Amino acid sequence: MQYARQSWLEERHSWRAVIYLNLVRSVNLITDILSVELDETSTAADGVTLSDQHQILLLRLSPLRRIQASLEDLFATGTFPALRDDRRHSSPLSVMAAARIIRVSDDMDGLDLKPTYAPVLQEFTVFSNCGWKSVLGKSRLPEFSTGTRSPKRRHADPVDEVEDLLCSCKDDIKALWRDLGVKRSLAYHHLRVEDSSGFFLNDVDRIVARGYVPSDEDIVRARLRTMGVQEYSLTLDRGESSRTEWIMYDVAGCRTQRAAWVPYFTDVTAIIFVAPLSCFDEQLAENHRVNRLQDSFQLWDTICCSALLAHVQMILLMNKCDLLEKKLKKDKLRVHDYIPEFQGENNMKTVTTWFHRVFRGIFKRNNPADRHLYTHFTSAVDTRATARTLVGVQEAIMRNHFTGVGLV
Ligand SMILES: Nc1nc2c(ncn2[C@@H]2O[C@H](COP(=O)(O)OP(=O)(O)OP(=O)(O)O)[C@@H](O)[C@H]2O)c(=O)[nH]1
Numbered sequence: 001m002q003y004a005r006q007s008w009l010e011e012r013h014s015w016r017a018v019i020y021l022n023l024v025r026s027v028n029l030i031t032d033i034l035s036v037e038l039d040e041t042s043t044a045a046d047g048v049t050l051s052d053q054h055q056i057l058l059l060r061l062s063p064l065r066r067i068q069a070s071l072e073d074l075f076a077t078g079t080f081p082a083l084r085d086d087r088r089h090s091s092p093l094s095v096m097a098a099a100r101i102i103r104v105s106d107d108m109d110g111l112d113l114k115p116t117y118a119p120v121l122q123e124f125t126v127f128s129n130c131g132w133k134s135v136l137g138k139s140r141l142p143e144f145s146t147g148t149r150s151p152k153r154r155h156a157d158p159v160d161e162v163e164d165l166l167c168s169c170k171d172d173i174k175a176l177w178r179d180l181g182v183k184r185s186l187a188y189h190h191l192r193v194e195d196s197s198g199f200f201l202n203d204v205d206r207i208v209a210r211g212y213v214p215s216d217e218d219i220v221r222a223r224l225r226t227m228g229v230q231e232y233s234l235t236l237d238r239g240e241s242s243r244t245e246w247i248m249y250d251v252a253g254c255r256t257q258r259a260a261w262v263p264y265f266t267d268v269t270a271i272i273f274v275a276p277l278s279c280f281d282e283q284l285a286e287n288h289r290v291n292r293l294q295d296s297f298q299l300w301d302t303i304c305c306s307a308l309l310a311h312v313q314m315i316l317l318m319n320k321c322d323l324l325e326k327k328l329k330k331d332k333l334r335v336h337d338y339i340p341e342f343q344g345e346n347n348m349k350t351v352t353t354w355f356h357r358v359f360r361g362i363f364k365r366n367n368p369a370d371r372h373l374y375t376h377f378t379s380a381v382d383t384r385a386t387a388r389t390l391v392g393v394q395e396a397i398m399r400n401h402f403t404g405v406g407l408v
């Protein structure tokens, strides 16, 4: 983004709706938990005192359910249902039943059947072919391209309506997030919303404000799960003398999407494979038996040995290093418990060196054409460091490309 400034500025506007959706979904998840607790006093969290004040808070925050539904409609279909009348009709309690399940303990002997709730935020997914960016871009006004926005403009854009409604709920959102009963309730359910991607509840003062324009960091931290292949056209502009047009395809990583990649492999200069290292303790959403990192190793193996890619530049970004470090240091998770082949000391240096060795080993085993592999450790949320990495990546791609066509 640092070096494709114009494309980035043009995209910035579309992301305001994504960030609002992220925020609203976090609030609605918390109010889901809270309203079940209020409803079912028998299973209320230990030591949590929930009162009528909480009921009132839930009612006051009920418009956020309609905001969520309208924004999700906007992303899915490009139409935006009216928000205005909703304050009178929606009730958080009516939406709650869905959050409740029975969680069965692993030993399955049936003795430990404890009714509880599934504090899980189902991911919202958009399909790349619905053109959500162009939908949101339609009402873009010129001032967006400069990264500022007039706070006076009213409802030229449906997302302004969301902004207004959110502003009217701002104090309640803040009250919910700092409430002690709510905190205890979330802890009881082992729900750490602050650790999930797309978390903005600590930024309400800045984000829920008239005239808000997402910062680069906000956009990098935002979460919108995409399905299908997204195409980005970028002009990398590092001064007048150095402008390069790139077309970048972002292919979604989930298993059901992988068959769709093949057509893109036939005419490609480079593959940037982004492997999130922090997911060593997670399973695939699509198959709970498969460890996410093991899946990345497997996928990397498939990519490296693809005949279509035998002469393509390979770049491996080992990403989410900040989250990996947190899991090792703060959460004290042991890599060996999830990946038994790892036998070393459970610290950042040993773990990352080992992961690197595995990826490199897979590459070497499947490298008939003697390609060079560029590897980098990244934390995408550190936008400055990532920008420096991407400059290196760009240079490597160019060098390889021009060598390939005989210009170097
Ligand atoms: N802390 C941290 N968060 C990251 C990092 N990289 C990505 N994220 C967050 O992780 C979420 C997912 O990022 P994406 O780039 O959409 O990941 P993806 O692999 O394309 O995911 P799919 O679209 O589901 O295939 C976003 O909310 C990002 O902000 C990182 O290095 N560190």
Ligand SMILES: [Mg+2]
Pocket: 225, 226, 250, 252
């Ligand atoms: Mg993606």
